[in-house]
Amino acid sequence: MALTWPVVAAALGVSWLVIRRSLPAGHPGQRHPMGVSDQDAAPAAAPEK
Numbered sequence: 400m401a402l403t404w405p406v407v408a409a410a411l412g413v414s415w416l417v418i419r420r421s422l423p424a425g426h427p428g429q430r431h432p433m434g435v436s437d438q439d440a441a442p443a444a445a446p447e448k
Contacts, residue, residue: 415429
């Protein structure tokens with residue numbers, strides 16, 4: 400039972416890295432999904448926050 404939360408935390412961390420690295424360079428991030436039609440109108444740089 401004591402090793403359950405570290406395994407879950409490690410799995411979440413690794414999956415976040417894999418998803419982050421699979422996004423294209425101009426993508427605004429995981430929390431801002433883009434559809435197929437949005438990719439044509441994507442800005443060259445990430446939006447300012």
